[in-house]
Every structure is written in structure tokens, then in C-alpha cells.
Amino acid sequence: MKFRKDIKGALIIGITACSVILVISIILLIIGIIIYGSKGSFSWTFLTSFPEDGMTKGGILPAIIGTAIMTIIMSVAAVPFGTITAIYLTEYASEKSIMAKTIRFAVRTLAVVPSIIFGLFGLGFFIKFVGQGMDNVFLGGALKWAQPNILWASLTMSLLTLPVVIVSVEEALRNVPKELREASLALGATKWQTIRKIVFPGSVSGILTGTILAISRGAGEVAPILFTGAAYYLASLPHSLSDQFMNLGYHIYIMSTQSSNVEQTMSIQFATTLVLLILTFTLNLTAIILRTRLRKKNA
Amino acid sequence: MQTNDSKNDDIATGNSKKQQSNSFTKENLKKQFRFSEFFAEKIITGVAFLSITIIVLIFLFVFREALPLFKKSPVKVVNIEQVAMKPESYSSESVPLKPETYGNESTPEGSLNSDSQSDELKPEKYGAVADTALTNLNNSAPTNYGEANQESVNENNNQAAWKSLTGKDWYPVSDNPRFGLIPLLVGTLKVTIIAMLIAAPIAILAALFTSAFASRRLREIIKPVVELLASFPSVVIGFFALMVMATFFQNLLGYGFRLNAFIGGAAMALAAIPVIYTITEDALSAVPKTYKEASLALGANKWQTAFFVVLPAATPGIFAALLLGIGRVFGETMIALMATGNAAMISANPFESVRTLSATIGAEMAEVVFGDTHYSVLFLIGSLLFIFTFILNAIAEFYVKGKLMRRIQGR
Amino acid sequence: MKEIKINITDLTLNYGTKTALHNVSLTIPTMKISALIGPSGCGKSTFLRTLNRMNDLIDNVKIKGEILIDDVNIYDKNIDVVELRKKVGMVFQKSNPFAKSIFENVAYGPRINGINNKKELSEIVENSLKKAAIWDEVKDRLKDSALSLSGGQQQRLCIARTLAVNPEIILMDEPASALDPLSTAKIEELMHELKEHYTIVIVTHNMQQAARTSDFTAFFYLGEIIEFGKTKMIFTNPEKKQTEDYITGRFG
Numbered sequence: 015m016k017f018r019k020d021i022k023g024a025l026i027i028g029i030t031a032c033s034v035i036l037v038i039s040i041i042l043l044i045i046g047i048i049i050y051g052s053k054g055s056f057s058w059t060f061l062t063s064f065p066e067d068g069m070t071k072g073g074i075l076p077a078i079i080g081t082a083i084m085t086i087i088m089s090v091a092a093v094p095f096g097t098i099t100a101i102y103l104t105e106y107a108s109e110k111s112i113m114a115k116t117i118r119f120a121v122r123t124l125a126v127v128p129s130i131i132f133g134l135f136g137l138g139f140f141i142k143f144v145g146q147g148m149d150n151v152f153l154g155g156a157l158k159w160a161q162p163n164i165l166w167a168s169l170t171m172s173l174l175t176l177p178v179v180i181v182s183v184e185e186a187l188r189n190v191p192k193e194l195r196e197a198s199l200a201l202g203a204t205k206w207q208t209i210r211k212i213v214f215p216g217s218v219s220g221i222l223t224g225t226i227l228a229i230s231r232g233a234g235e236v237a238p239i240l241f242t243g244a245a246y247y248l249a250s251l252p253h254s255l256s257d258q259f260m261n262l263g264y265h266i267y268i269m270s271t272q273s274s275n276v277e278q279t280m281s282i283q284f285a286t287t288l289v290l291l292i293l294t295f296t297l298n299l300t301a302i303i304l305r306t307r308l309r310k311k312n313a
Numbered sequence: 314m315q316t317n318d319s320k321n322d323d324i325a326t327g328n329s330k331k332q333q334s335n336s337f338t339k340e341n342l343k344k345q346f347r348f349s350e351f352f353a354e355k356i357i358t359g360v361a362f363l364s365i366t367i368i369v370l371i372f373l374f375v376f377r378e379a380l381p382l383f384k385k386s387p388v389k390v391v392n393i394e395q396v397a398m399k400p401e402s403y404s405s406e407s408v409p410l411k412p413e414t415y416g417n418e419s420t421p422e423g424s425l426n427s428d429s430q431s432d433e434l435k436p437e438k439y440g441a442v443a444d445t446a447l448t449n450l451n452n453s454a455p456t457n458y459g460e461a462n463q464e465s466v467n468e469n470n471n472q473a474a475w476k477s478l479t480g481k482d483w484y485p486v487s488d489n490p491r492f493g494l495i496p497l498l499v500g501t502l503k504v505t506i507i508a509m510l511i512a513a514p515i516a517i518l519a520a521l522f523t524s525a526f527a528s529r530r531l532r533e534i535i536k537p538v539v540e541l542l543a544s545f546p547s548v549v550i551g552f553f554a555l556m557v558m559a560t561f562f563q564n565l566l567g568y569g570f571r572l573n574a575f576i577g578g579a580a581m582a583l584a585a586i587p588v589i590y591t592i593t594e595d596a597l598s599a600v601p602k603t604y605k606e607a608s609l610a611l612g613a614n615k616w617q618t619a620f621f622v623v624l625p626a627a628t629p630g631i632f633a634a635l636l637l638g639i640g641r642v643f644g645e646t647m648i649a650l651m652a653t654g655n656a657a658m659i660s661a662n663p664f665e666s667v668r669t670l671s672a673t674i675g676a677e678m679a680e681v682v683f684g685d686t687h688y689s690v691l692f693l694i695g696s697l698l699f700i701f702t703f704i705l706n707a708i709a710e711f712y713v714k715g716k717l718m719r720r721i722q723g724r
Numbered sequence: 725m726k727e728i729k730i731n732i733t734d735l736t737l738n739y740g741t742k743t744a745l746h747n748v749s750l751t752i753p754t755m756k757i758s759a760l761i762g763p764s765g766c767g768k769s770t771f772l773r774t775l776n777r778m779n780d781l782i783d784n785v786k787i788k789g790e791i792l793i794d795d796v797n798i799y800d801k802n803i804d805v806v807e808l809r810k811k812v813g814m815v816f817q818k819s820n821p822f823a824k825s826i827f828e829n830v831a832y833g834p835r836i837n838g839i840n841n842k843k844e845l846s847e848i849v850e851n852s853l854k855k856a857a858i859w860d861e862v863k864d865r866l867k868d869s870a871l872s873l874s875g876g877q878q879q880r881l882c883i884a885r886t887l888a889v890n891p892e893i894i895l896m897d898e899p900a901s902a903l904d905p906l907s908t909a910k911i912e913e914l915m916h917e918l919k920e921h922y923t924i925v926i927v928t929h930n931m932q933q934a935a936r937t938s939d940f941t942a943f944f945y946l947g948e949i950i951e952f953g954k955t956k957m958i959f960t961n962p963e964k965k966q967t968e969d970y971i972t973g974r975f976g
Contacts (some may be wrong), residue, residue, distance in 0.1 A: 023616040030522035033515050034535055037586060044553050044583075051556070069392040091598045095360055102361030106354060108783055113362075119710065120365040124705045125636065126609075126697060128644020131375065137678070138374040152658050173367060180364075193820040197882070200776060201833045202810030202891055206353040211832070233921060234546025236647040237671070241679045263548040263647075269649060270552055287552050291545070298544040302537060342796060343813075344804045 048291060052282030060206015060285055069247070069269065070278040074286050076251055079260035080164070081293075083252065085229045086240075087168035088175060092227050095172075098180030103180075104187040118275055125177035129237040136170030136242035158256055167243030167254035174238055183229060185214060186308065223304045230297035234290060236263035248275035262290045376697060378692035381674060381684075382471045435627040450479025462717065471686050478690075483657035483668070485677065485687045492690045496657040500574065500667030504653060507663055508585055508642045513635060515582075516589035523590075524597035525619035536594070543587035551651035554580035568664035570654055575663045578652035580681020581645055585638040592637060597623055629716040640702050646671040670694050727756040729893065729923045730775065735789035739782065742824070746947045748789070757915060757924045757932035759955065762944035762970070768927045769817075772895050772945065775876065775925065776812040777805050788866075793893070802956050807963050813891035817898040819878035819886070821870035828863050829870045829881060833889035842853065848888055857882035857914050860896070876907025883914065888933045894918065896926040909943060945968045 063073035099117070107114035145160035153159075191215050198208040238245070252259045262272035265288050273279045390448050480493030521536050558580060559571050600623045608618040626632075649655075654666025655676060681688040730752035745767050752758050760768045773779045775964060777798065791798050798808055810833075821829050829850045839845060849866070853859040860878040862873070870881055879899060886894060896915075900908040906967040915924060915937055928934050935939050935955060942952040943966075950959060951967045962968045969975055 019614075019617075023614065026616050027522070027526050031516045034522050034527075034539075036515060037519050037542065037590075038535070038538055040583065041538065044545070044550075048549075049554070049556055061704060066628055070581065077457050093431035095363060098360040102357045106357060107361075110783065113358075117361055117364055120368045122710065123368055123703060123706055124364065126640050126702050127371070128646065128671055128702060130644065130646040130674050131371065132673065132693060133678070134375050134378075135371045138378045138692065139370060140372050141393075142378075142660060142683070143374065176364065189821070193816065193818065194822060196778065196781075197783070197816065197820045197822070197885075198815040198832070200778060200809055200816075201836065201885065202806055204347060204350050205807050206350045207836055210354075216823060225445075226951045230544060234544075235545070235674055236548045240646075240675050240718050247731075263546055266548050266552055267647065267651065283552070283556070287549055291549055291590055294546055295541070296546050298541070302540075338794075338796065342798075342803050342807050344802050345807070347806075 015250055045291070048284055048288050052288045054135060055281040055285035056173040056288055059166075060282075061289065065247075068273055068275075069273065069282070070118060070228065071172075074249065074262070074265060074289065075262075076264045077260040077265045077286070079251055080244075081233050081262045082229040084164055084171065084243075084259060084261065085232045087165065087255075088232045089229060091172035092179050092228055093221065096176050096224065096228075097154050097183050099176075100180050100183035100187055101108040101221055104184055105205065105213065121177050121180050121261060125181075126171070126264070129235050132170050132174045132238040132310040133240055133242055135173070136238060137164055140169055141242065143296070154219055161256060162243040162257045164243050164252050167239040169261070170242050171232045171240045173231050174235060178228045178231055179221075179224040182224025182305075183217065183221050185305075186217035189220065208268055219304055219308045223301045223308070226297050226301040226304070227259045227306075230294045230301070232296070234263055234294050236261070236267055239264060247268065262286060262293070266290065331709050332635040372696075372699060374693055376696045377661055379689050381688070381689045382475055384471065399457065405707055441636075456486035465701045471689065478693075481659060483673075485690065490686065492686075494670075494694070495670055496659045497670045497694070498671055499655065499659050501669040501671075503574040503663060503667050504578045504581060504649065504669055505639060505642045507575055508581035509635070509639060510640060511579055512582035512585040512642075516586045516638075517584075517593050517631060518640050520590050520593035520597060520621060521624065524594050526615065526625060533702060534685055539587055539590050542583065543591070545583075547584055547645060547647040549650075550580050550583050551648040554648065554652035566664070570666045572652055572662045572666055574653060574667045577667070577669075578663070580648045581642045584645060584648060584670040585642050588641050589638040592634035593627070593631050596634065599630065600626045629713045632716075633709045636705055636713075640705045640709075643700055643705075644671050644698055645669075646675045650675050670698055674698075726751045726754055728752070730925075731792040731795075733789075733790045733792075735771070735774065735787070735791060737767075737779065737788075738786045739869050740784050744947055745774070748947075748949050750942055750949055750952055752923065752925055753923070756920060756939040757919050757937055758940040758942065759927075760925070760927045760942050760944055761871050761931055761934045761936035762950075763975070764929065765942050767947040768944050769897050772814075772927050773896055775893070775895055776809050776814055778814065780805060789914065810893050812893045812895060813886035814895045815879070815883050815886055815888065815897065815899050818902050819875065819882045821873075821878050821881055825869060826870050826873070826881060827843060827866040830884050830888050833885060837889065839922040843942060848883075852888040853881075855887050855919070856880045856917070857910065858884060874907075876903050876910060879907070879911065880905060880914065882909075883918075885917075891922065893923045893925065896924065898927055898929055901929055908933070939966065943970060945970070 026029050060073040061078065062075055064075055065070035099121070103114060103117065107117070141160055141162060145166065148159040149156060194212050194216070195208055199205070203211070239261060243258055244261045245258040246259055246260070246265065246268045248258060266283060267280055269283050269286070275281075339608050368581055412604070439577070444492055477491040480491055480492045481495045484491045485498050511534040520536075523532055523539075529713060554576055555572070559576050562576060562579075563571050602612045604626055605618055607613075608622040649669040649672035653669060653672065655668050655672060657668040657673075658665060671694075674694055677687070681691065728751045730750075732748060732750045732752075735745055735748040736743065748767075748771060752947055758772065770779065773828055774787065775793075775798075779785050779787070787799060793812070796803070816827075822832065827925045830852050834848050837849070850859065850863075851860060858877060861877060862881075865899055870878065873881060879902075883894075883899075891935075900911045902955070903911065912933065915926070919939075920922060926934075928939065938955045940953065941955045941958045943958065943962075944948045945966060949966045951962060953963075958967065961969060963970060
């Protein structure tokens with residue numbers, strides 16, 4: 015009896031352990047193959063030069079820059095709004111109020127909406143509504159803003175990453191001990207003064223974490239920018255908000271599905287993928303380290 | 314202790330300076346209106362309200378673009394019949410039905426290069442966008458109706474489209490455009506089912522190990538590593554599937570279509586595993602310690618406790634994890650675009666190419682003419698996806714939380 | 725100077741369905757130390773918090789009755805809570821200095837009140853730290869983080885911080901319960917000095933502390949005042965049997 019029990023136990027532990035090993039192996043496999051495939055293309059020049067010869071040679075600098083600019087604009091839009099929303103949820107909203115519950119539900123919904131829907135929204139709202147409105151009002155109907163560009167793509171992406179920012183900042187705000195707020199109020203400070211002087215400064219690292227995670231997410235998502243501003247080949251870097259831009263993820267997508275010369279571009283594709291992977295890894299790792307430090311500090 | 318006298322003097326002077334305005338009077342304590350306080354609160358509340366606004370806006374604007382499909386125009390019955398009776402006539406341009414096989418042959422779909430080298434591999438060719446359909450229609454329309462302007466033609470097309478939505482043919486750019494959603498739905502379901510069949514067991518078992526059997530040190534290593542998988546952008550997973558997995562499995566299992574539902578599903582499983590894993594692990598760890606202790610005190614050992622006590626107790630959370638995994642896969646676009654073959658075919662064979670709802674939007678939106686029927690149908694698909702994930706999320710929230718609450722309260 | 729600083733009449737406080745305070749009536753004399761004693765969980769801290777309206781921070785709290793400070797009903801609709809708290813200060817059970825320098829901690833209150841002049845602030849900080857009997861220990865490291873101080877020092881810093889806004893009343897919620905005996909003694913000594921200029925109300929678990937330091941004592945039990953009077957009387961000749969039982973340790 016005991017023997018059978020032991021075998022059962024060993025089996026269960028064994029199988030579950032195998033699952034973990036499987037998952038980890040897959041992760042390592044993917045990373046390994048991508049590194050292997052980018053042999054020959056991945057280099058410093060690759061990161062710093064423009065593509066040549068119809069993308070069969072050269073580097074991906076414009077894609078890197080385009081991604082960078084887009085994530086910066088996206089953060090400028092998402093971080094302040096996300097932070098303020100988080101402040102509302104932790105400092106002003108009573109937990110039971112309908113407003114608070116609805117906002118939380120809305121944030122969670124935003125977090126699970128498929129990324130392509132954001133692209134549709136970007137098209138239907140930013141480009142065709144706001145952009146069209148801007149063209150009508152400022153340019154008398156000429157076509158400038160009512161088309162895909164880096165501004166609309168960034169704003170679309172900021173909606174997608176808003177929940178990420180809100181969750182991170184909320185966690186950081188809640189980490190500020192209740193006792194500090196009480197001390198401040200007992201000294202005759204108002205709520206807003208308390209937030210400004212005590213709560214907010216104590217949550218800055220959380221805001222940073224949220225920003226980094228948002229950038230990581232924004233750099234990797236492609237669906238929202240498929241038809242709101244990303245382009246495959248542009249002669250120059252974007253000069254203004256109404257220009258289109260190149261983007262790492264989009265580049266990988268187009269190159270791997272529609273390039274006319276697979277042989278020559280194979281290693282470039284892998285190298286570009288490696289760049290994107292390294293970028294998201296580093297960002298996520300930094301955010302995780304920051305977050306662990308923050309949790310330890312307030313333990 | 315220093316000399317009492319000097320200390321008291323200091324205190325006395327310090328105090329008397331501030332003594333003046335220091336009395337409890339109704340005037341001193343009268344309620345003040347603080348502008349900054351008031352504005353801060355209003356602005357913060359307003360901004361927070363934005364998140365609700367965004368959801369509402371998304372719904373409004375996505376649905377708005379799909380609205381034309383719902384407009385019923387009173388006249389012009391004849392036109393519809395004409396359209397329906399028109400035989401399939403194909404002319405010029407791109408979009409092959411043949412499932413794409415990236416990496417082996419170059420078949421650009423909706424070519425981005427202006428000169429179409431795309432003509433090479435296609436057995437069939439389809440009518441181009443609405444313009445061509447428009448001219449055809451105009452040519453064959455009886456002159457009684459006079460000039461058919463763009464809008465009315467669109468409305469006709471919309472009528473036809475509306476009828477065809479429940480059909481089995483997705484041919485949006487033929488001269489007889491049909492917008493049957495069934496093949497897309499079937500494709501999405503196939504991929505989702507395959508992905509969940511692969512991801513759920515692996516993720517749940519891995520979570521069980523991490524939460525119940527792994528030592529603390531081990532847990533602190535495993536969790537972040539699996540979360541690392543979550544940080545892989547889906548375009549990277551799609552790329553991996555397209556470049557590596559597809560060839561590997563085709564060589565291994567020898568089926569016909571290089572990119573198919575199985576490859577797409579397997580790749581999506583990679584995206585779903587971290588989601589299911591994290592939530593399941595949280596649910597397992599959230600089972601009150603008292604349950605575990607009671608079980609162990611009764612003589613059960615570690616694995617019996619984990620399997621027969623903890624796992625069942627975490628069921629609502631695991632259910633939520635699965636729901637969210639499904640939601641993730643259902644709406645996933647990039648992996649579908651790159652790994653499923655993008656052919657709107659209906660079959661039960663997992664090794665045949667499929668096309669999912671979101672991939673359709675992603676692939677075709679860049680090509681449609683603003684405002685025409687195809688455009689509206691794509692937005693309709695978007696609205697459906699949005700509603701579906703909304704409902705899924707609502708179920709995960711309310712039902713699961715409710716079940717969890719009832720369980721903990723012992724009902 | 726009036727004899728009675730705070731006059732509480734028929735105070736009842738409810739959280740939802742729970743009643744935390746029931747018909748509490750009490751008078752707190754001016755410039756004296758009044759101690760609130762009683763077993764845990766019987767409303768002492770809750771009562772203390774009604775005096776500076778810190779209970780307002782909790783959802784669904786209902787308060788009935790009257791609290792008059794210098795004949796002003798502090799629960800009147802027209803009272804500004806923020807101003808009230810500047811006149812009724814509070815020191816908490818566990819010291820809670822801000823994550824700022826020692827100087828900035830004490831200067832926090834005055835800054836809130838609009839005092840930004842460096843010289844003025846330095847003066848106020850110095851005075852407050854002196855009054856809190858900690859000036860000598862920190863005068864050379866005012867820029868250091870407040871968190872680098874020991875527990876007892878932090879608590880005295882918190883007292884200095886409260887003094888810096890110049891309240892008339894100081895509420896202390898078990899100020900020494902988290903401290904070692906030496907620090908506790910320092911705090912008690914400090915309280916003795918402070919009562920020359922401030923009215924002090926202290927909640928304490930420690931009966932001996934109440935007996936040692938306070939002039940008046942109130943005995944709370946299950947949200948009600950059982951007895952209140954001069955400390956000497958309460959501890960040597962209590963009127964109610966319950967009080968006597970508690971003091972002699974028969975329950976609690």
C-alpha cells in the first residue's frame with residue numbers, strides 16, 4: 015500500500031517537475047535558436063546603419079529609432095494618465111463606491127482587449143475622427159492628419175499600455191504605509207498636500223517600474239500599429255509627428271512574411287528578432303529588479 | 314539633564330511668540346475653501362474617469378464603422394439580385410486563396426511592393442476592391458435607376474454582405490463579395506482549442522510543482538523564468554513558429570500545409586502558458602495555509618495534500634486562469650498572421666491552414682477602401698471580438714469571484 | 725485659563741453595525757495629563773481619535789453626541805478639520821517619521837502652514853527639538869535621515885514634529901508601548917515637562933504608567949466610561965467595583 019502510494023507520489027511530482035523543465039527548455043530553445051540564426055548579421059554595425067539593397071544588407075537603425083521615438087511618445091501619454099488614475103484609485107476613491115469599482119473593471123477590461131482592436135480604434139477614432147477633424151479645422155480639408163503616422167500609432171499604443179502603468183503605480187502607492195499618511199494628516203496637512211509631499215515621492219520607483227514595463231510592452235506589440243503608422247521601408251527617419259515610422263516588430267513581421275528574397279534576408283530577420291528580444295528582456299529584467307527592491311524596502 | 318532654568322526659559326520664549334492666534338474659536342476654525350485641494354480632487358477624479366471613457370469610446374468608434382452594414386435601404390431590391398446572380402468573374406490583381414507558405418516560396422499577401430511580383434503562384438485571381446465591383450455593377454445595372462452613386466452601391470453591397478455573414482465563404486474581394494464569418498470562426502476555434510489543449514496541462518502542472526513541491530529557492534528561480542516567457546513579444550513567437558517550428562514539424566509529421574492550425578495553436582500555447590501559469594500559481598498559493606496544515610495533520614503527505622486538497626480548493630482561480638488564457642489566444646493577431654497559413658477554409662483537420670478573426674482584420678485592413686463594405690465588415694469582426702472578450706472578462710470577474718467568496722464563506 | 729479644555733457629552737460611535745463607543749461623557753482638564761486606561765479593544769484609541777477627528781478617515785463611521793473644545797463643537801458642520809488638527813496634535817503608538825531628514829520632519833508642519841523662511845524654520849525646529857528633549861542628541865546631524873534614529877529617538881522626534889505646529893492639545897496613543905524601559909522613562913519625563921504648556925491626553929495599556937504620570941484617569945470598558953477622576957482617587961479609592969477589579973488585576 016505504502017509502496018503504491020509512494021509510486022503515485024513520485025509520479026505526480028515527476029510529471030509536474032517535467033512540465034516545469036519543459037517550459038524552461040522551450041524558453042532556452044527559442045533564445046538559443048534565435049541567437050544561432052542571427053550569426054553573421056548581428057553586430058554593432060547592424061544596430062547603427064541603415065538598410066541597403068532592398069533590405070538584404072545593412073542594418074536596422076531606422077527601425078530601432080522609430081521604435082524608440084514611438085515608445086517615448088507613448089510613455090509621455092500613458093504615464094501621467096496612468097499615474098493620476100492610480101492616485102485616484104488609492105487615495106480618493108472609497109473602495110465600495112461604484113465609481114471605483116467601475117474604473118477598476120474598465121482598467122481590467124482594457125488589459126484583456128485584443129491588441130488588434132486598439133488598432134481599429136486608432137483607425138476609427140484617431141485617424142478618421144480626430145485626424146479628420148484636425149484637417150478640417152486647421153487645413154481646410156487637406157489631407158495631413160487623417161492618415162497613419164507616428165503620433166496616432168503612439169497614442170494607440172498608449173491605450174494598450176495604460177493598464178500596465180496603472181497596476182504598477184497602484185502597487186507602489188499602496189506600499190507607502192498608512193501610518194505616514196496619518197501622521198501627515200494629524201499635523202494639519204490636507205489630503206492633496208499629503209499626496210504631494212509624502213505619498214507621491216514614496217512611489218516614484220513604482221512609477222518607474224510601470225513606465226519600463228509599459229515601454230517593454232509597447233516596443234513588442236505590432237498589431238496596434240499595423241495600420242496606424244508603421245511602415246516597412248522609409249527613405250528617412252520621421253521628422254514630425256505626421257510622418258510614418260519604422261518599427262522593429264513590424265519589420266520582423268513584414269520581412270518574414272513578405273520579403274521576396276528569403277535566403278539573403280534570413281539572418282537579418284533572426285538578428286532583428288534578437289534585437290527586439292534583447293530589448294524586451296533587458297527592460298523587463300530592470301523592472302523586475304526595481305520591483306523586488308521596492309518590495310524589500312517596505313517589507 | 315541640562316539645567317532646568319535655561320531650558321524652561323527657552324520653552325517659554327518659544328511658546329509666547331506663537332500664542333497669539335492660538336485659541337479655539339469658531340472663527341479660527343471656520344471651514345475654509347481650499348482652491349488647490351478642490352481642483353486637485355476634481356482633476357484627478359476626472360482623469361481617472363478617462364479609463365471608463367476609453368472603453369466606451371473604443372466600443373463606440375469600432376462599432377460605428379461597422380454600422381453601415383446595419384442600415385436598411387428601402388429600394389433597390391433588383392440590384393441585390395443582380396449582384397447575387399452574377400457569376401464569379403475574376404480579373405486582375407492579387408490575394409491568392411492558396412495558403413501562404415512563407416519561407417519556402419515568396420508569396421506576398423497584399424503586396425507592399427508597388428510592383429506586384431505576386432502574380433506568380435496564384436491559381437485563382439480575385440476581383441479587386443469595391444471600385445471594380447462598382448464599375449461592373451454600373452455596367453450591368455438597368456438604366457431605370459439612373460446613376461448609382463457610391464453610397465447606394467455600398468448599401469447594396471452592405472445588404473449582400475449582411476446576408477452572407479452567416480455563410481461559409483469568405484471571399485471579400487471577388488466580384489461577388491461574400492463575407493461569411495463561419496470559416497473565420499472555425500479557424501479561430503480550431504487554433505484556440507489546440508492552444509488550450511497544449512497550454513493548460515503544461516501550465517497547470519508546472520504551477521502545481523512550483524507552488525506545492527518546489528523549495529522556496531527553486532520557486533524564486535522558476536517563477537521569474539516563466540514570467541520571462543510572458544515578456545516575449547508575440548511577433549517573436551510568431552517568427553519562431555514560422556521559421557523554425559513549421560519546418561520542423563512538417564519534416565517530423567509529413568503533412569501537406571506547412572503553416573496550419575496546429576502550428577498556430579502550438580505557438581499560441583507558448584503565449585498562453587505564462588498567463589495560465591501565473592494565475593494558477595497565485596490561486597494555489599492563495600489557498601489558506603490552514604487547509605494544508607489540516608490535511609498534513611490528518612496524516613496525508615505532501616503530494617496527497619497538493620493533489621487532493623489544494624488543487625480542488627483553487628479551482629475557481631484555475632478556471633479564471635483558463636478563461637484568461639482563452640481570451641489571450643482568441644484575440645491574438647500576430648502569431649495567427651504568421652503561423653496559421655491565412656486561408657479561410659473549413660475543416661476538422663488540424664493540419665490544414667486556417668484563418669482567424671483577428672488575423673483577418675490585421676491582414677486585410679491595410680488594403681481596404683475606407684468606408685466600403687469590406688471595411689465595415691472588418692470593423693464588425695472587431696466589434697464581435699471586443700464583445701466576446703468583454704463578456705469573457707466579466708464572467709471571469711464576477712462568476713469566479715462570487716464562487717471564490719462563497720467557498721471561503723463555506724456555502 | 726479655563727479649567728475644562730475638552731467637554732465630551734454622550735458620545736456614541738458606530739462602525740456600520742458595531743458600536744465602539746457608547747454614551748461616553750468626560751471632561752478633560754486644561755494643562756494636565758489625563759490618562760485613558762482599560763483592557764484592549766474597548767475603545768480607548770477610538771475615543772482618542774474622535775478628539776482630532778481622525779475617525780473621519782474611516783468609511784461608514786457615525787458619530788452622535790457632542791465634543792466641545794473651549795466651547796466649540798468640533799463636529800459642527802462649519803468646522804475646518806484641517807485647522808482643527810493643527811491645534812490638536814497626535815503622537816502615534818508606533819513612531820512614524822517621514823522618510824526625510826530630521827530637520828525636514830520637524831519642519832513639515834510649519835511648511836504646510838506657509839512658513840518657508842529658512843531662519844524661521846530653523847528656529848522652530850530647534851525649539852521643538854528642545855522641547856522634545858532630543859535637541860542635544862541630534863543637533864549635529866539634522867540633515868541625517870530620520871530613520872537612522874533609534875526607536876525611542878524616533879518617537880521623541882515625532883513629538884517634536886507635533887510640537888512644531890504649536891497645538892494646544894496633544895493626544896498620545898500608547899506612545900511608549902513599543903519602546904524599551906529607558907526610552908519610556910524619557911518619554912514620561914518629557915510628558916511631565918510638556919504639561920506646563922499643553923493639555924495632554926494619553927491612552928495607555930500600562931496601568932503603572934498611568935498612575936505615575938497622569939493627573940486624571942478615565943477607565944474605559946467595552947466602549948463605556950466606567951469611572952473618571954483624579955488619578956490618586958482612582959488608584960487608591962475607586963468608586964466602582966469594576967474599576968477596582970481592573971486595577972487590582974482581577975481581569976484585563
